[in-house]
Amino acid sequence: MKDLEVYGVSNLKEVISFFEGKTTLTRTVVDTRAEFQKQLKHDEFDFSDVKGQETIKRCMEIAAAGGHNIILIGPPGAGKTMLAKRLPSILPPMTLQEALETTKIHSVVGKVKDQGLISVRPFRSPHHTISDVALVGGGGYPQPGEISLAHNGVLFLDELPEFKRGALEVMRQPLEDREVTIARAKFTVTYPASFMLVASMNPSPSGYFNDPHSKMGPSPMEMQRYMGKISGPLLDRIDLHIEVEPVPFEQLADRQAAESSAVIRERVSKARARQSERFKSNTKTHYNAQMTTRQIRNYCRLDNASSSLLKQAMERLSLSARAYDRILKVARTIADLEAAENVVASHIAEAIQYRSLDREGWMG
């Protein structure tokens, strides 16, 4: 923003004498780039704090690299929330354009306080009592909701089944379109809402279903009711499902530090750079999770081995057409992490693994 003169004033008197030509005000000049660089700090949460859980870290890395939605399922205390809180620390740094978009939304709600340009990806974790209006935005004079405030960042929904059904369902359309349109009789407002959904849940109301070490088992009815709170269409929109198991004592007590966020972020940024290169001529798509069907066909060409593998998986697990697309997108991200040109069978196989909730008979 070069040609704009912006004056900061703190008193009416200053404004008056400026207009009368008695005093001059110094223009506020700010170097966005410098500001942006300065703020690219990273938070106190680091993946090196998490012991064990390597598969889940891998899954988070994939999610961060491709901007995929992810759900963590596991018993209480397994570390779901801990893992999710550390996700922002491995996300690739924001581009200036993204920072401007996000700051704009926060500016409209008056949430930009002293930090100026928001250059750290937002991490929003609303409590599960949130209303649907607060989540997607609305009101007589529509204000952006949590999903818009999480634009270009992470929306973390802890204890997903505890959210009101209505609130979750209104998120379905924004999850697909990456923007939300709020219509009123006189006008419609569109807020951008391109966020990464991270959800966590217990597998059953008591929390211990599927835990090999627990004796408490819920009744099928209880389970049915609990899982029924999350609709199929919503689960379908989540690319990665992963089960979190409690960490055994040996790993917890292990003094060796795990891989740090900085190292993971390095890999993620590289994979993201590869995606930016791929979609550089496209204004709407920036990373794999945003790919349209046509782009998927284009960039995720399968060889014979992988397409027969996928066919088998589709039939066995009775996956939907949307799940098929999701698998391809995730496979593309895995290939990007490996710097592979084409998607091959091993990528597909790993991506299929992450659809555990689609599996028939998951509920026992």
Added chain:
Amino acid sequence: MLISVYGSSVFAVEASLITIEVNIGKGIGYHLVGLPDNAVKESNYRIAAALNNINYKLPGKKITINMAPADVRKEGSAYDLPIAIGILGASSQIQAPELDRYIIMGELALDGGIRPIRGVLPIAIQALKMVLKDLFFPRKMLWRLLL
């Protein structure tokens, strides 16, 4: 005397230019038109007190303020500053030939101080597209407006 000042209204994440026309003529009264919401309507109390406290005054004449386009709802307290400047200009308490070069936005405190407002970034981006206008904002907001 009639004078125009520019402000900006933010709708969703887009800002649009608002022209604030202030006319001061014979008679008594204060009329604010152009679909203001309550926060905008209350501005006259803040403006009157603020002007008083810095030794200017709200003229005892017929003050008509029109915010155009008149069918767009104006909301929030950010119109205090442009209206106050408009009144001062229209009542010839200040001589300011260059008023129409600026977008002025800010909320007034009763002592004449200026408070932060919302939606500064969209306004700045919009102003940049229109090229001609410069901006006036509360200093507290001015943080790091990108230049």
